Amino acid sequence: MPAKKAARRSRKKAARTRRSRAGSARTTALPVPAGPIRNHGLPREDLLAMHRYLRLNRMVEDKLTALHRQGQVVGGLYSSLGQEAISVGTAYALEPTDLLAPMIRNIGSLLVRGVRPLDLFLQFLARYDAPTHGKDGTLHFGNVLKLSLIGPISVVGSLVPVMAGAALAARSRGENRVALTYVGDGATSTGYFHEGLNFAAALRLPLVLIVENNGYAYSTTTDRQFAVGSLAEKGPAYGCAAESIDGTDILAVHAATRRAMERGRRGEGPTLLECRAMRMKGHAQHDDMRYVPNKLLEAWKRLDPIDRFEAFLIKEGHATKDDLESVARAIAPELDDAATRAQESPLPEPGEALRGVYREPGYETPWWPAA
Amino acid sequence: MPAKKAARRSRKKAARTRRSRAGSARTTALPVPAGPIRNHGLPREDLLAMHRYLRLNRMVEDKLTALHRQGQVVGGLYSSLGQEAISVGTAYALEPTDLLAPMIRNIGSLLVRGVRPLDLFLQFLARYDAPTHGKDGTLHFGNVLKLSLIGPISVVGSLVPVMAGAALAARSRGENRVALTYVGDGATSTGYFHEGLNFAAALRLPLVLIVENNGYAYSTTTDRQFAVGSLAEKGPAYGCAAESIDGTDILAVHAATRRAMERGRRGEGPTLLECRAMRMKGHAQHDDMRYVPNKLLEAWKRLDPIDRFEAFLIKEGHATKDDLESVARAIAPELDDAATRAQESPLPEPGEALRGVYREPGYETPWWPAA
Amino acid sequence: MTASRGATGRKGEAVTTTYLEAIRQGIWEEMEKDDSVFLLGEDIGVYGGAFKVTEGMLERFGASRVIDTPISETAIVGAAIGAALMGMRPVAEMQFIDFIACAFDPITNFAAKSRYRWGGGVPMVIRGPCGGGVHGGPFHSQNPEMYFVHTPGLKVVAPATAYDAKGLIKAAIRDDDPVIYLEHKYLYRRIKEELPKEDYLVPIGRAAVRREGSDLTILTYRAMLYPSLEAAEVLESERGVKTEVIDLRTLLPLDREAILGSARKTGKVLVVHEDTRTGGIAGEITAMINEEVFEHLDGPVLRVTAPDTPVPYSPPLEEFFLPNKDKILAAARKLNAY
Amino acid sequence: MTASRGATGRKGEAVTTTYLEAIRQGIWEEMEKDDSVFLLGEDIGVYGGAFKVTEGMLERFGASRVIDTPISETAIVGAAIGAALMGMRPVAEMQFIDFIACAFDPITNFAAKSRYRWGGGVPMVIRGPCGGGVHGGPFHSQNPEMYFVHTPGLKVVAPATAYDAKGLIKAAIRDDDPVIYLEHKYLYRRIKEELPKEDYLVPIGRAAVRREGSDLTILTYRAMLYPSLEAAEVLESERGVKTEVIDLRTLLPLDREAILGSARKTGKVLVVHEDTRTGGIAGEITAMINEEVFEHLDGPVLRVTAPDTPVPYSPPLEEFFLPNKDKILAAARKLNAY
Numbered sequence A, B: 001m002p003a004k005k006a007a008r009r010s011r012k013k014a015a016r017t018r019r020s021r022a023g024s025a026r027t028t029a030l031p032v033p034a035g036p037i038r039n040h041g042l043p044r045e046d047l048l049a050m051h052r053y054l055r056l057n058r059m060v061e062d063k064l065t066a067l068h069r070q071g072q073v074v075g076g077l078y079s080s081l082g083q084e085a086i087s088v089g090t091a092y093a094l095e096p097t098d099l100l101a102p103m104i105r106n107i108g109s110l111l112v113r114g115v116r117p118l119d120l121f122l123q124f125l126a127r128y129d130a131p132t133h134g135k136d137g138t139l140h141f142g143n144v145l146k147l148s149l150i151g152p153i154s155v156v157g158s159l160v161p162v163m164a165g166a167a168l169a170a171r172s173r174g175e176n177r178v179a180l181t182y183v184g185d186g187a188t189s190t191g192y193f194h195e196g197l198n199f200a201a202a203l204r205l206p207l208v209l210i211v212e213n214n215g216y217a218y219s220t221t222t223d224r225q226f227a228v229g230s231l232a233e234k235g236p237a238y239g240c241a242a243e244s245i246d247g248t249d250i251l252a253v254h255a256a257t258r259r260a261m262e263r264g265r266r267g268e269g270p271t272l273l274e275c276r277a278m279r280m281k282g283h284a285q286h287d288d289m290r291y292v293p294n295k296l297l298e299a300w301k302r303l304d305p306i307d308r309f310e311a312f313l314i315k316e317g318h319a320t321k322d323d324l325e326s327v328a329r330a331i332a333p334e335l336d337d338a339a340t341r342a343q344e345s346p347l348p349e350p351g352e353a354l355r356g357v358y359r360e361p362g363y364e365t366p367w368w369p370a371a
Numbered sequence C, D: 001m002t003a004s005r006g007a008t009g010r011k012g013e014a015v016t017t018t019y020l021e022a023i024r025q026g027i028w029e030e031m032e033k034d035d036s037v038f039l040l041g042e043d044i045g046v047y048g049g050a051f052k053v054t055e056g057m058l059e060r061f062g063a064s065r066v067i068d069t070p071i072s073e074t075a076i077v078g079a080a081i082g083a084a085l086m087g088m089r090p091v092a093e094m095q096f097i098d099f100i101a102c103a104f105d106p107i108t109n110f111a112a113k114s115r116y117r118w119g120g121g122v123p124m125v126i127r128g129p130c131g132g133g134v135h136g137g138p139f140h141s142q143n144p145e146m147y148f149v150h151t152p153g154l155k156v157v158a159p160a161t162a163y164d165a166k167g168l169i170k171a172a173i174r175d176d177d178p179v180i181y182l183e184h185k186y187l188y189r190r191i192k193e194e195l196p197k198e199d200y201l202v203p204i205g206r207a208a209v210r211r212e213g214s215d216l217t218i219l220t221y222r223a224m225l226y227p228s229l230e231a232a233e234v235l236e237s238e239r240g241v242k243t244e245v246i247d248l249r250t251l252l253p254l255d256r257e258a259i260l261g262s263a264r265k266t267g268k269v270l271v272v273h274e275d276t277r278t279g280g281i282a283g284e285i286t287a288m289i290n291e292e293v294f295e296h297l298d299g300p301v302l303r304v305t306a307p308d309t310p311v312p313y314s315p316p317l318e319e320f321f322l323p324n325k326d327k328i329l330a331a332a333r334k335l336n337a338y
C-alpha cells in the first residue's frame, strides 16, 4: 500500500479507534484479516532460503529457551515468536553490504546476515569466545567491516539516529548502501525515534526504519502509548514514505522492504515501515503476560508466520510437507552441536573485565578487526 | 482550516517543496498570500485591548533594544518583531486561570497575562527586584499561584512535556484549565517536542501547542530542519488536531486558539497550531542575519501584524488612525518611567548568589509565595 | 491486595518486610495520606512495575494517580516537573535507572535549577533500580548517583535497609525539592527486617552508624553496606581493629557531621562504593575530610570501588568488577598499617 | 577566507592566534588532511557557528562535510556515533555546552560503552563552549566536565591556551575513542599567542607545568589557569612562596605522574576549578593524592571552586560565584600556614 493511501486509511481507522476507545476496556486491537501471501517474483531458491531462516530463527530461540530453563542463559531472554517474518523478510531483502542493526528481538536478522547459532549461544551463555568476550549479552554486538552489522544497546530507539549516521557515512564515501534498523511500537514514543527519523528525512538519507508493532510495549497496550491507529501515520509528519504491512506475511515484508530500499537508493530519503504482528510470548522469559487477553493470542495464533508461509509454499508447489519438515530435521543436530560447544566453551578470565575500555594496541576483540 | 484539510494541503505543498528543492538554492519559502482579517464576533473592547497589547509588545521591545544599545541589558536580547500577533492572540484567547508558559520571544504573552513592563525591565537589567532576584534573565520566570504562569528554560522544546504535566495536574484536581505553550519551527526537531506531544495525546490532555514557524531556527532555513511543508502535518502523527494559520492575523490566531481550547476542554486532547510568520530581526541582537534574503524580508514586511490589524480596525470603523496613535502616545511615558525605575533599582547583593537553591524557610522570592 | 501485603509473614514468624515491599509501603502510605501524590512511569499500572514495586496501586488508587506512560523518559520527567510546579507530588519510576540518561536534561536543567531561578519549587521524586550483582550487563546495572550529586538543586538518597527504604521514600515524597531516590535491585528481596507499625520518616541528609568503632571508619552506602559490615566483623574478630561502619543513606547533601565526626575519632577512613572509581563519591568525601579534619588523619583516606569500566555481563567479570568483603579487607589492612 | 585567517595579524605585529581561531585552525587542518573528518551541528555551516568557530568551512569543504542539522542534540550525537562506527571522524558541535544534557544518553550509554562491549570504536569529538564570566545565566555558562569524567570510555579535555586549544582539538580528532572537548567561551577572543607554523599535537593525558615552584602546587585548568597564575605571582612576590602551577589540560585520563610528582615535591596542593564544588574534580584529585603520596603531604589538599548553585546571571552574583585571584590567594595562604 503506498504511503499516502496507507496513511489515509490508517487515519480513518485511528478516528474509529479513538471513538470506540473511550468507552471500551483498553486493549490492543485484534489483527485485521490477512490477505493471501503473494509472490512478487522471487525464485524458488530464495523462497526456500527464507523458509529455512524462519525455521532456524524459531529453533534457535527454542533452543535458547531450553537452555534458559536449565539455568544456562545469563540474564534475560527475549523472544520473537510470531514476529520472525519481520526479521527474516527485512534482512533477506538487503544486499550484504547494506547496513543492518538489530534490536533485541531480531535474532532472525542476524542469522540471515551470517551470524552463526554458535555465536549467539556463546553470547547468551556469556562465554569468552562470544562476540563480546562476555562483556555484554544478547544481540548486543556487531561487526561493521565484515558483516556491515552495527550492534544495539538496550535503550530503545537509540539505533535510529545511529543508523542515520551510518547511512550518512556511506553516502559521503560514495557507497550506495541503505541502512535498516528496527523499533517496536513502544520505541516510537522516544525522542531518539523522532530526532533520528527527522534527521534522516531532512538529510534524505537512505534509512529503512522498520516499526514492529507487536501490540505491546512490555505490558502497555498501544492505545496507552499513542493516539494513532497505525504507526504508518507517523511517516507524513517527517515528509517520508510510510507503509503499514502485514508482518506475518514474509513476502509482503520482503517486498515492502525492497520498495523502501529503492526509494532510499533513488535519494528519496527514509521510509517508515510498520509491520503488524503479535508478540506471542511475554516481554521476556520471566513475564507470563497475564495482561494479554486470550482471544487476542488465539486470533494471532492463526496468523503464525511460519505456518502461513509453509502453507503458501506447499500450495504453490515450491515444496512438499516433507521437504519442509526435513529442514527442521537438518537444523536440529546443528543446534545441538552448537549448544554443546557453547556450553563447553570457557567463561572469560576475571581480569578481562578491565580490558578494552579504550583502544589498546594488541588487544583483540573477536569481532572487530584490530586497526 | 480544519486539521485534515490543512494536513492534506500542506502535504501536497511539501511534495512540491521537495521536488523544487533539489535544484534551487536552499531558503525559507515566501509567505503565502494573506487573506483579509475577519472578526469572529469579538466586541470592540476586545479588539482594542488586543491592539493595545500588540503595540505594547512592540514598544517594550523597542525600549529594550534602546536599553541594550546603551549597554544596560545584561546578556542577550531576543525580538518578536513580526510575530507579536501570535503571542498576543494566543494569550488573549486564554482565560486567566488557563496555564501559560512563554518561550523566549513571547513577551507579548506575558504582557497579556499581567506582567508589567517594569518587571520585564528589571529582569533584563538583572536587578534584585526582578522576578528572579537577578538569578536568571529574560522571560525565565513564572508565577503559578497568582498568574497561572510557568517559567521556561533556554532548552527549546522543554516546555512541551512540562505543560502536559501541568495540564495533567489541573485535570486530576478537577480543574478545567487548558495549558498553552510555544515552540519554534526549530524546536519541533527536539525529542522534547515529540515525547511531550505524544504524552499529551496519549493521555488526551488539554494542551494547546503553538508552533511559531518564523522561517528560521537561528540561521537554519526550514528545509534543512525538516522535510515537510507545513508543521501542521505533524499533528496527525500524534492523533491530534492540527491547523496551520496566518500568524500575522491576530484574529485568525485568536480564533484558532479558541477552537483548540474548546477541543481540549471537551476532552479531545492536544492541538498543534502552526502560526506562520517571519522573524523580522536577527536571532538575537548580535545577529545581523546576513543569511536572510532581502526579498523575503520585504515580502513579510508587507504583512506586519500591527499594520494589518490597524488597517482592519480603521476599515471596520472600530477606531480612527488618531485613536490608534494615541495608544502609542499613552504607552510611551509609562515605559520611560518603568525603564527609569528599573535603572534606579539596585543590583542584587553578591551573597544572594548562595540563596534559594533548596527550599529555605523564610527566604522569599518575589514571585513565588512562601509555602 | 493491601499495602501491608509484605508485612504479613508466614504464620508464627516475625513480621518482616523486604526492601522492595518497604518502598512499596512507603509510597502506598503517602498516596493514602496525600491526594497530591501520584505515580507515573512505564508499566507501573497494569503490570505493577517491572519489579512489582507499584503492585496493586492501580487497583487501589485508580488510573488517574497511577499512570502507565509511553516509553518517554523525557516526557515522564518533564510532565512530573509540570505537575510538581502545580503543587502535586509526582513519583516517577525509571524502569531501570540506566534509562535516566534519557531524562538528563529535564532533571539537571529544568528541575534542579527551577527553585533557584524563580522560586518554582519542584517537589518530585524520581526512583528506579540501580546496581549490579544480577548479571544485568552494561545497561541494567549502573549506579548513576554522581551525575546527580554533582547537580546543585537535587537531593540524592540511596537506602541500604528496608527501614530506610521506607523512611526515605516517604521523606523524599514529602520533600519540597526534587529527590533522586536510588534503590538497589540486588537488595529488593534479599534484605528484610521488621518495621515499625507507625508512620515514620528517615530524614534526608542524615547518615546512620551501623556499627561503632574507634580504630577505623568505613563510609559506605546501599548494597556495599553488607560486605562492609562483614569486613568490619572480620577486622575486629581477627585483628582487633574496632571498625566503625557508617551508612551514608543520603548522598546529597552528605552528612558532614557524621562523616567528619567519625574521621576525627578514628583518624583512618575507608570509603567503599559500588559506583566506578574516577569521579565517584569517595573523592568528594576525601576532599571534605582533608579540608576539615586533616590534622586528625593517621593515614590517607582510601577507597574501594568498582574499576573504571562499564558493568560487564558475564558472571566472572561482574564478580571481579564489584567490590566485596575481600577487597575491603585488603584496603582496610593497608590503612590499618599506618 | 582561509584557515589562517586569524594567524595574520595587523602589519608589523607578531602573528598571534586567538584561542577561538586556534580551535578553528586545528579543525581546518584535520579536515584538509583526512577526508573522514566531518562536522555536524546547529548553525555551523551557513552561519559558521554561533561563535564562528567553523567560519568559512562550508565554503571550503562543502555541505557534505559541514552539516547544518536540525535542533536535535540526540540525533547529532547519535548520527556521529553511527558515522564513527563506520570509520569516519565526526566532530559534533553543541551550540552551547549546556545543551549536551540533551545528548546524555547517546554519549554515556552508546558512545562510551561501545568499544568495551564489542570492539566498536567510536572516534568522535563533541565540542562546545563552556563556562561563565559573560553573564550567560544558568543555561549558557555551565561546566559539565564531571558528568563525562565519571563515564568510563570517554576522554575529556579542557584547553586553557591557544596552543593547547589547537593541539588538543587535533589530537582529539585523531584519537580512536570519543573525546569531549570542552572549550571556554570567555577565552575565545581574550587569549592569544603565537603558534608554530608546523603541524603539532598536544597529547591527551598530559598536564603542563605553567610555572615551576617548590613550596605549593596549584592544580587547575581552562579559564582558571589565569587567576591561578596571578595568584602564584602574588604569592611569590609578596610572601616568597614558590608556587607551582599545573594546567591539567586533560581531565580524563588525569596525568597522574604530573599531579603526584608535584604533590610529592611541594607537599601542599590547592585545586582550583570553575565547576561547582560538590563532586567536582578536586575531589578526585584529592583522593588520588591521598592514596599515593599521603606521607608527603604537609597540609590538606584544599580547593577553590564555584559554590553549589546554578550559575547566576546578574553581574554581582556571577562575580561572587566565580573563583578569582583573591579567593585563590586566601586558600593558598591558609594552606601555606601548615
Ligand SMILES: Cc1ncc(C[n+]2csc(CCOP(=O)(O)OP(=O)(O)O)c2C)c(N)n1
Residues within 6 Å of the ligand: A105, A154, A155, A156, A183, A184, A185, A186, A187, A188, A190, A212, A214, A216, A217, A218, A279, A283, C042, C071, C073, C095, C096, C099, C102
Ligand atoms: C529508553 C528505554 N526505556 C525503557 C526501556 C525498558 N524497556 C525495554 S523493552 C521495553 C518495551 C519495548 O516495547 P516495544 O518498543 O514495543 O518493543 P517490543 O518489546 O514489543 O519488541 C521497555 C520499556 C528501554 N529499554 N529503553
Ligand SMILES: Cc1ncc(C[n+]2csc(CCOP(=O)(O)OP(=O)(O)O)c2C)c(N)n1
Residues within 6 Å of the ligand: B105, B154, B155, B156, B183, B184, B185, B186, B187, B188, B190, B212, B214, B216, B217, B218, B279, B283, D042, D071, D073, D095, D096, D099, D102
Ligand atoms: C535543545 C537546544 N539546542 C540548542 C539551543 C540553542 N538555540 C537557542 S534558540 C535556537 C533556535 C531556535 O529556533 P526556533 O525553534 O525556530 O525558534 P526561534 O528562535 O525561531 O523563535 C537554538 C538553536 C537551545 N536553546 N536548545
Ligand SMILES: [Mg+2]
Residues within 6 Å of the ligand: A184, A185, A186, A212, A213, A214, A215, A216, A217, A218
Ligand atoms: Mg511492542
Ligand SMILES: [Mg+2]
Residues within 6 Å of the ligand: B184, B185, B186, B212, B213, B214, B215, B216, B217, B218, B279
Ligand atoms: Mg524559528
